[in-house]
Amino acid sequence: MNFIRLELPDVVLIEPKVFGDDRGFFYESFNRKVFAQGTGVDPDFVQDNHSRSSRGVLRGLHYQIQQTQGKLVRVVQGRVFDVAVDLRRSSPTFGQWTGMELSGENKRMLWVPPGFAHGFVTLSDTAEFLYKTTDYYAPAHERSIIWNDPRIGIHWPIDFEPVLAKKDAAGSLLRDAEVFP
Template sequence: MKCEGTRINGMKIIQPRVFEDARGFFLETFEKKRYQDILGIDIEFVQDNYSRSSYGVLRGLHFQKINPQGKLVRVVRGEVFDVAVDIRPGSSTYGQWEGVVLSEMNKTQLWLPPGLAHGFVVLSDIADFEYKCTDYYNPMAEECLIWNDPTVDIQWPIKKPQLSDKDKLGKLLKNLL
């Protein structure tokens, strides 16, 4: 398994070891001790989530001010452009974003430490997205950073994404505190 850092403090790109042959493939999507060792943190996941979205759907950029969630994310089917923005006050990478293509073909995973806003846009006809969370979903604490905040200036590969009504009401970075 390979693990590399990103420009956002604590965020990691993980390439699991894949065993492939003519029959198909096998990989471990999570093994507690190994992931603790490569990430250098004690991980305790409490919730797994699964979503399906169609081409052009943009979900996010979501976060929880109370009960911030660390997330281990991956795509099971299709392809997405996955994005995290550091919204942790005092962080040396505050306001910076990182984007990575996750797909069923590359099997790449991302570790997103608590305190990041997270979202993705679907690049394939459909995408099945799975993620493990370190804290429980708290609908009363959920907030959204607007996907097209000019200060953050995320370079999305789709110009007119499909958004939920809730995500259309996301806040600008300067208004999050």
């Protein structure tokens, strides 16, 4: 696997080694030892999630203020633009974001550590999104920052109004959000 530190150095792009021929392909999507060597993090994943979204659906920007979750995310079908936002007030990159396309074709994965909000928008007709988390889903601790917060300034590669869940449409602005120390 190839591990690439992004603009926000704690967020890591992972490019797996893919072995393919005319029959199809194989790749190792997670190996704890290799992941720890490449990221410097030895996660204890406790939950796997799978979502399917239609074109234009934007999910996020989500995080849990307690029972914080690190997420290893990937797309197995379709294309999304995936985003991580640093919500650690003590970080020199507080309020900054990084984003990239993840797809079933490029097979890239993104490590989004605890202390970051996460979201994505679906760019293809549908997308199937898989992710591992380092803590369990805790609805009482879930928070959402609005996708188009001008303070964060995410450059979503869309020319349409995204489809949002009610909780995402009601997300906080960063200036009003509960964030990490």
